[in-house]
Amino acid sequence: MPELMMQPDLSAVTASGGVRGAALARWQKSGWPGPRAEAWRYTSLARLSDVDLAPATSLAGGLTGPGALAAAGINAHVIRFENGVVDPAGMSGLPGTVSVATLDGDEPAMAQLADLAPAGHPVSDLSLAVMNGGIVMDVAGAVETPVMLMFEGDDAGASAHPAILVRLAPGASIQIAEWHQSAVGLAAPLIGYDIAAGARLEQVKVQAEGAATTHLAATGVALGEGASIAGFSLSTGGALARLETHVAMQGEGADCQLSAIYMGRGAQHQDITTYMDHAVANCTSNQIIRGVLDDSARGVYQGRVHVAPDAQKTDGQQMSRALLLSRKAEADAKPELEIYADDVVCAHGATVGELDATQLFYLTSRGIPFETARAMLIEAFLIDTIETIENELLAGLLRPVAEAWLAGKETL
Amino acid sequence: MTALLEIRDLHASVGDKPILKGIDLTINTGEVHAIMGPNGSGKSTMSYVLAGRDGYEVTGGDILMNGESLLEMEPDERARAGMFLAFQYPVELPGVGGMSFLRAAVNALRIEAGEEEIDQLGFVKIVREKAKLLGISDDMLKRAVNVGFSGGEKKRYEILQMALLEPTMAVLDETDSGLDVDALRIVSEGVNLLRDPGRAMLVITHYQRLLNHIVPDYVHILADGRIRKSGGKELALEVEESGYAGVDDAA
Numbered sequence A: 001m002p003e004l005m006m007q008p009d010l011s012a013v014t015a016s017g018g019v020r021g022a023a024l025a026r027w028q029k030s031g032w033p034g035p036r037a038e039a040w041r042y043t044s045l046a047r048l049s050d051v052d053l054a055p056a057t058s059l060a061g062g063l064t065g066p067g068a069l070a071a072a073g074i075n076a077h078v079i080r081f082e083n084g085v086v087d088p089a090g091m092s093g094l095p096g097t098v099s100v101a102t103l104d105g106d107e108p109a110m111a112q113l114a115d116l117a118p119a120g121h122p123v124s125d126l127s128l129a130v131m132n133g134g135i136v137m138d139v140a141g142a143v144e145t146p147v148m149l150m151f152e153g154d155d156a157g158a159s160a161h162p163a164i165l166v167r168l169a170p171g172a173s174i175q176i177a178e179w180h181q182s183a184v185g186l187a188a189p190l191i192g193y194d195i196a197a198g199a200r201l202e203q204v205k206v207q208a209e210g211a212a213t214t215h216l217a218a219t220g221v222a223l224g225e226g227a228s229i230a231g232f233s234l235s236t237g238g239a240l241a242r243l244e245t246h247v248a249m250q251g252e253g254a255d256c257q258l259s260a261i262y263m264g265r266g267a268q269h270q271d272i273t274t275y276m277d278h279a280v281a282n283c284t285s286n287q288i289i290r291g292v293l294d295d296s297a298r299g300v301y302q303g304r305v306h307v308a309p310d311a312q313k314t315d316g317q318q319m320s321r322a323l324l325l326s327r328k329a330e331a332d333a334k335p336e337l338e339i340y341a342d343d344v345v346c347a348h349g350a351t352v353g354e355l356d357a358t359q360l361f362y363l364t365s366r367g368i369p370f371e372t373a374r375a376m377l378i379e380a381f382l383i384d385t386i387e388t389i390e391n392e393l394l395a396g397l398l399r400p401v402a403e404a405w406l407a408g409k410e411t412l
Numbered sequence B: 001m002t003a004l005l006e007i008r009d010l011h012a013s014v015g016d017k018p019i020l021k022g023i024d025l026t027i028n029t030g031e032v033h034a035i036m037g038p039n040g041s042g043k044s045t046m047s048y049v050l051a052g053r054d055g056y057e058v059t060g061g062d063i064l065m066n067g068e069s070l071l072e073m074e075p076d077e078r079a080r081a082g083m084f085l086a087f088q089y090p091v092e093l094p095g096v097g098g099m100s101f102l103r104a105a106v107n108a109l110r111i112e113a114g115e116e117e118i119d120q121l122g123f124v125k126i127v128r129e130k131a132k133l134l135g136i137s138d139d140m141l142k143r144a145v146n147v148g149f150s151g152g153e154k155k156r157y158e159i160l161q162m163a164l165l166e167p168t169m170a171v172l173d174e175t176d177s178g179l180d181v182d183a184l185r186i187v188s189e190g191v192n193l194l195r196d197p198g199r200a201m202l203v204i205t206h207y208q209r210l211l212n213h214i215v216p217d218y219v220h221i222l223a224d225g226r227i228r229k230s231g232g233k234e235l236a237l238e239v240e241e242s243g244y245a246g247v248d249d250a251a
Ligand SMILES: Nc1ncnc2c1ncn2[C@@H]1O[C@H](COP(=O)(O)OP(=O)(O)O)[C@@H](O)[C@H]1O
Pocket: B014, B015, B017, B019, B037, B038, B039, B040, B041, B042, B043, B044, B045, B046
């Protein structure tokens, strides 16, 4: 094990064999990535070194807070996790063709999640090993009612390890909102979305964790033939947040739209990392990333697009733009194309800029106070990204979060 | 009586380059003054200095509005005190909706005056009314500020803003440039509607033709950062005939 890093107390973990045991063994061998790990070059986990966290094992409170209001606003069915432990109340009364069962003990499902999970990511192994139960959600057909996965918890000494496998059967469709707003020490959600042929997932994620929380999300997506995902993440919370998503396009004609906005101030560190694996021909992936950084906040976007030799007619696009509001803010973008096929359309671009002084002058010359003018221009910078979300219901969840950030509010 | 705007021996630099080299100008409420001058004479610089743009540094003299110096005031404070600049090159704001922009400007004024913010429906009605007079379509009002507008549309949109903000001191920088004859007529009519005993205008132009439509009370010729000659509206015609060279020689 690497020295000095925070290690969750694993004494209560009984994973001795099978998938969980293997994950635990891998975790115990590799631990947290050290300072020389290339994938973690811009995002150091050294801050976890002094923290002593233990996976939570029991539930305390009930559904509260802005997430509950947001869920009510879109009439979503809520499945709540507190400090990483699932609240069984959300596992019944499910909409339409949705069914939910406990993940732990379901070896094939756990193997599937291990397979979907971002390879080499510490949370992929850790959260599978130390999860408390976990859930597997099956979606058999077209579901109208959105499902919200709500992650709460106020135990600053806890590390939360929700492990979730979501499987969409061929032709199924569902809207899923992930709402992460806790004050746990470490939030380490492991989520796999397996989207079978012709199925469609519309997904948004709100990351609005507390100011001291470290949020390390490992998300894996597999797309079958003609399957599609339209995903959007808005990351405003946490002291350090890394949202890492790996997408495997395994069936021809799969389509992956995966965009994100990150916003940071103070000493926040926001990281969006993606890996698009175009394993077969005729798939499209498109990513629009926008970052807004104030004070001495830092933003990172790493986007790797891999096109296998047989993946002809691949269309892979990624465009990231970061807006720095302060001289001490810093943004790094590392787009990477690894193309082994010859008939592809792939492009990436990354820009880092400041607010336009001429635009600010124009607005203030109309009597609009400087702070308002600034907020208007930041909103303008973000708005076209949110407008790419076709699903109005889900887009509506994000706007208040972005606006609250712009208004300088700590919480929603 | 205190003058509405009093410019006293104004010197200003852009970068380290002196552009305005001692301007004196007094404008009273209700008056329309025209500033004419060759390209590069400092007309736009003067308009930016009045509006308080960053990087346009006043190195000497003063600008008083209603007897109070503007120099320490930010652009938004000047605007709320009654200053308005119609830009020579209006600025495109992608992603900023026209209506919310106009409303933010009007509300900033209202908040300053201790009034309530304007309600959305009432505001849309007022904007449509004023836009119609300027030949501005509903479609244009819905778009992002100045994005995809033609040159003429941008100029009309500037006048719409002026009509909504009702400034006491309006500076119009080359509002005629890039306009065809019809557009020039529409814009001029819009401006003339806003002539008011409680408002002064400073109309900046390179060409005399605008002044056939917006007839000024006074004309000043600016060259190389100084006012070389002042007179009545007939001075504009003089320039039309003999060009700026003649004026410069006389100076
Ligand atoms: N941003 C700037 N940077 C450097 N020089 C400038 C800038 N703006 C104006 N100038 C210079 O100042 C002088 C006056 O320009 P301007 O005020 O635009 O004149 P006008 O509007 O009368 O054509 C010109 O010599 C021009 O090159």
